[in-house]
Amino acid sequence: MRRRQPTTTALEEQRMPVRVTLAAAWTSFMFLYIYVDILAFYKPGVVDDILAGIVWRFDISQTWAITALSLLAIPILMVVLSVALPARVSRILNLIVAAIQVPFAAFNAVGEWGGSWMVFYVLGVALEIVILALILRWAWTWPRISGAPEL
Numbered sequence: 001m002r003r004r005q006p007t008t009t010a011l012e013e014q015r016m017p018v019r020v021t022l023a024a025a026w027t028s029f030m031f032l033y034i035y036v037d038i039l040a041f042y043k044p045g046v047v048d049d050i051l052a053g054i055v056w057r058f059d060i061s062q063t064w065a066i067t068a069l070s071l072l073a074i075p076i077l078m079v080v081l082s083v084a085l086p087a088r089v090s091r092i093l094n095l096i097v098a099a100i101q102v103p104f105a106a107f108n109a110v111g112e113w114g115g116s117w118m119v120f121y122v123l124g125v126a127l128e129i130v131i132l133a134l135i136l137r138w139a140w141t142w143p144r145i146s147g148a149p150e151l
Contacts, residue, residue, distance in 0.1 A: 036124035
């Protein structure tokens, strides 16, 4: 009786296009960004403040809602713009927007520094910054066509 030899096969490793990688990273960033806010609703007093018309230290108004929507729209739009724009424009836009988002993400933890939920916010911000750093790296190292003139 013959023994069956174990077979090992390597998985095919296909290079993922930078555009897809960036869109996936912005999608992940967007989910973190939103879920940190959603999970923060469980912090005691947050819902009571919202019902009283206050978010963090801001009165809930149409101006506040427009500002919040505009800030949330940035990573949402970056998902599609990373794929739809010409490569050069996409690369530059990813570098600019991700670089601007890093201090903005860090600011979100400042309000909780020293508070009872500080670890939660610092973890959320750290994860967001890791994804933004990856976006910056992937956009910065976007492969170039060899022999093509630099524009």
